[in-house]
Amino acid sequence: MKFSITAISALVLATAVSYTTADSYSDAMKSWCGGLAVTAPKTSTVVVAGAKTKITVTRKADKRTKTITGLDLYSVSKDGKAKYVQNVWTGNYALKTSATITDAVPKNVAAGLYYYRVWITNLVDGQHGPDCIETSSTFKVTTGSHTNAVGELEYAESLHDNSIYNEEYQAGCFGLSVDYPKQGDTFKTNQHIRIQANRDSSSQTDALTKVELYKGDELVNVAWTGSESFQNTFTLKDHLVLNDIDTSADYHYKIHATSNKADKTCVFNSKSFKISN
Template sequence: MKLSIAAISALVLSSAVSYTAADSYSDAMKSWCGGLAITAPSSSTVAVAGQKTKITVTRKPDARKKTITGLDLYSVDSAGKAKYVQNVWSGSYSLNTKATISDEIPSNVKAGLYYYRIWVTNMINNQHGPDCIETSRTFKVTTGSHTNAAGDIEYAESLHDNSIYPEAHQNGCFGLSVDYPTQGSTFKVNDHIHIQANRDSSSQTDALTKIDLYKGDTLVNTAWSGSESFQTSFGLKDHLVLKDIDTSADYHYKVYVTSKSSSTCTFESDNFKISN
């Protein structure tokens, strides 16, 4: 059983109505899901394919009854795409202050970064509240290990190999793409450019904090800054009021997003042109 979360309406930053809806949704989720944490596995965990690891969920008790109802294993590929591996467990596990579930990592998985996605249901006064979906930190999986003559554990893969364990993905910077503007687009000065990013529901990115416009590697200006949590997508219309336009240059937007590991992630749009 693959767990999924229903998509909410796209967040359009220039719309007051969308701000209100987003604030209401964000406030509700903070109320129902605040105090939940997945404390294991951690970013320092190294799991071996075919062996067991533990998933620990903690909470700060309140009037709501919380129950763990599902647990999935995901991988993160080299392109930063989250991929469903398998359902680890489904059922009803009461979560008072702490719950631990064991899982055996499939023996046939590749070395790389993995994480768990946990589904928690809420009940209060016999009423079903919104479900919470939490993710563990990404952790390293290796295909094998052994103990050498000195008594140290050696792994089949180097744990410092950035091609297998990219640092950005370890920090939760994956599962988001900037889909507009598209490659090869041309916009005129004083036009409004639509910027849109889409976020996978299993991504560990959290809140949008800034959008910058770049010409090549040079910062042109900041199109937007603030703090907006989002679930599936966000959009912004940037009014292109600029001086000293270089019609031969490639421009792009850089989006800054926090991750659940408190890191700052950056994602870039494709290149486009600006004409007079």
């Protein structure tokens, strides 16, 4: 069974109501889910496919009753997408201050970065509150290991191969895509452009902090700055007012977001588009 969180409405910055909704949602989730952490596996963890690993969840005790009800294994694809692998466990595991579940990583998985997504339910005074989803840090899975002639442990893949164990993804910079503008779109100056970012609910990105317009590698304009947490969709309308238009150039937006796993700014690019007079 794949666990998923209920989608919330798209966050549109153009309206004050959207701000209120976003703030209320963010405040509620911080209240109910604050103090939760998946402390194992860690970024430094290496698991051979088929071997066991431990998933540890901790919390700061409060008046709420918290129960672990589901655990899923995910991988990070080479293009930075969160990929569901399988459900590991379902049930009711009381979370006092710490709980540990053991899982065997499937033998047939490819080498790469993996992580666990934990589903946690809340109960207070007999009332069911919002569910919390927490993820472990990404960890490395290798297809095999052996001990060499000098007694050192060697793995089938180099743990420093960035094509397999991408450093950006290890820092939590994955699971978010900028789907608008579309590749090859053309916009006129003084037009409003819809910029839309879609976030997988199991992404480890946190809050969007900045949207920039680029012409090739050159920064042209800062479209927006702030701090907006969102679960599924972020939409911004940028009023395209530029003094100098290069109709032959390729433009794109850069979306900056924080990571909830590292002190890191993640950057995601839109597809290229043109601007005409």
